[in-house]
Structure formats: structure tokens, C-alpha cells
Amino acid sequence: MYYPVLIIGGGPAGAAAGIALQKAGVQTCIVDKAQFPRQKLCGGLVTRKTKDLLNSLIDDRAENEIWQEVSAGVHTQLKLYNRFELASSVTIGVPFDTVYRKVYDNYLVRYYQEKGGTLLDGNLPVSLDVEGKKLVLKSGEELNFDYLIAADGANSWVRHQVGLSIDKRLFCLEINVSRDDFNYEGIGIYFDVIGVGYAWVFPKNDCYCIGIGSTEKPKKDTKAIFGDFLQRIGVRNLEKYPFQGAFVPGGGFLKKPYYGDNVLFAGDAAGFADPLTGEGLYWSLYSGMQAAEAVLAQPDSVVRCYAVKCRPIQKNIRSVMRTRILFHKPLYQFWLKNVGAHPNFVRYFSDHQLSQYEGEGAVSELLKKVPRRYFQHFFQRR
DSSP, rough: OOEEEEEESSSEEEEHHHHHHTTOOEEEEEEEEEEEOOOOOOOEEEEEHHHHHHHHSSSSSOOOHHHHHHEEEEEEEEEEEEEEEEEEEEEEEEEEEOOOOOHHHHHHHHHHHTTEEEEEETTEEEEEEETTEEEEETSSEEEEEEEEEEEOOOOOHHHHHHOOOOOOOEEEEEEEEESSOOOSSEEEEEEEESSSSSSHHHHHHHEEEEEEEEEOOSSOOOHHHHHHHHHTTTOOOOOGGOOOOEEEEOSSSOOOEEEETTTTGGGGGGGSSSHHHHHHOOHHHHHEEEEEHHHHHOTTTTHHHHHHHHHHHHHHHHHHGGGGGGGGGHHHHHHHHHTOOOOOHHHIIIIISSSSOSSTTTHHHHHHHHHHHHHHHHTTOO
């Protein structure tokens, strides 16, 4: 079987690449080891910029039609905690959506199939010959390709096959708690629970996604910290909810997001995620779409074209890494003690920085604007 472009991984990055290529008339195949619809560990918080990007990809359907199917709730209340003490509670102007990844990802791959794409889910790849442009599946099928887009997650099988590694990963634990066992309003972010990291509560239609994330090697037992956190916030019947864990990108990324002259890495497989907030859905969609554009725009130099298209992502990750100084205890204790008196600052950060993307300089501009905005709001207590 031959496809001009073969995609490994049917998550947002792989599906976005496949959809963009199918719409341009390029035949593709997505291979995924799981059977869709499948569960995926993810907080599932969606920013406005992510919605806009998905709307531009699925441009033959109205926004309300798309999000009526995939949204698991729309939220305007944002709470920030200094450990377990409420530091700020504000109504934001640009709402966040939450999604079930099982529904969200399935929607994308089904749309991909509607555009004529081939989905081989439940198929485990076992060998890859990059030079020979051949992938062999556990079923024995052989797939030939011109270009390969690796969108197979933070523990990318393709990356391991070609000998590429990524440092700086975040370890997350998560549970989904029934509304019968927990009561909560709004989105909650808890700082100073696990050092350089945070815990979250994201409400969805019939449950709450509760999780915690930190560096790959936390100083203390992450499971014990998470269990204590869940008890402190009042989750009942904890024995019903086994912890789920996974690594996600935490600032490490492939400086060259390609291998040879025909393999491109997208999404988590390339390390493309916000290392401060943990948001990965936006950069997954974005990098998948850019991989497709590179294939379409420069057939003689696809990898070089894709490298250029990935520079804004890399620049933003580097900029965000510099903001990690804000997570050192003296600094975040200072601003957490003051944000409650300055809700305008929290709204500004959420509405303008988390929900918008304005090109390469977005995070660099954030580093300039946020201190100025904070001290402006410092004298406007309301």
C-alpha cells in the first residue's frame, strides 16, 4: 500500500495534518495503535486561540456546529489558590471550553475520514525504514510513503526508532471524578502544591478532571502529594478513582523537528507544548497544519520549509521557559498575595495572553507587558 504522506498518530497533530492534506488533494493514511474512540489523559482545557485555529481547519462547518459536538462545557469563572487558600476569583471575558479527549479526537479523525483519508486504527507499527520509505505493522501490512509525519505523542515511537531524544518533560497525574463525589464551581488552579508545577480542577458535563503536574523528578512522591491534595479539596470515595499518569512536554523540544529529508515531527512528538501552562492542543493543531503546508509548499525541501515554520513555536517555548522564574516560591508568593486585590490583572492575563496568539513575539511581549500591567493594576484595587 502506498500513500504520498503517511501519518503516525491520530491525535490533534496527526488529524490536523491529515485533514489539511486531504483538503488539498493529497492522499494520506493515519496509523494509530489505539482504536477510536479512545481515552487520552489530558486536562482538556481549550483556549480561544485553539478554537479559532480548529475553526479555520474545519472551515466548511459553523463554529457552533463544531463545538456543540465536542465541547464539554463553557466556563467564565477562574480561581487561583495559594495552596488551599483562595487568592483570586474572577469572571473572565473570554471563556474557556473543556473537552473530553475521547470525543474531541474522535471528531477530528471522523472528519478526516469524511475528507477521504484512510484511518488504520488499532494497528501497532513494528518497524520503520526511513531510507526505504516503508513502515511495517504488527498485522504484517507494509505501507510505503514519500513523507512521514510523526505525531505519536510525547513518548514518540518514531523518535525512538531514529534515535532522537527530548529532555525536560513534565509528569502528570489525573482522575475524572463524578459530580456525585465532588462539588466545585469554575476552573481552579492551585499553586504551591507540588513545587514547580500546579494542580487543577476542570469541570466537564458529568465530571471534574482533577490533576497535578510537576517536573519529571519531583522531590517527593507525586502520588502521595496528589492523594493528599484530593483529600484536602474534598473529593469523596477516592478508592473509585485510580490515578492515571503520563509524561507531557515540559520545555524540551527538537531543535530540528525532522529526520533525514522526509520525516517531520509534530505536536508532543516534537516537544511542542507550553511548558508553563501545559497547554498542548493549540501547538499540536498548529504544528500539524504547518507540516501539511510544508509538504504542499516545498516538495523539494520539505524539511527545511517545516523547520522555518516551526521557529515561532520554538521561540515561544524558549520565552516561556524564562518565565519559570515566576514559580520560585518568593516570587509567586508575592503575586499570589496581591492578585486577589487586582482582578483586572488576572482578567488581562487570561483574556489577552492565554486566549490569543499574535505571532512569534507573543510571549516576548508578555514578558514586557505583564510587569507593567501588574503595577498599573496594583494601584487600582477593584
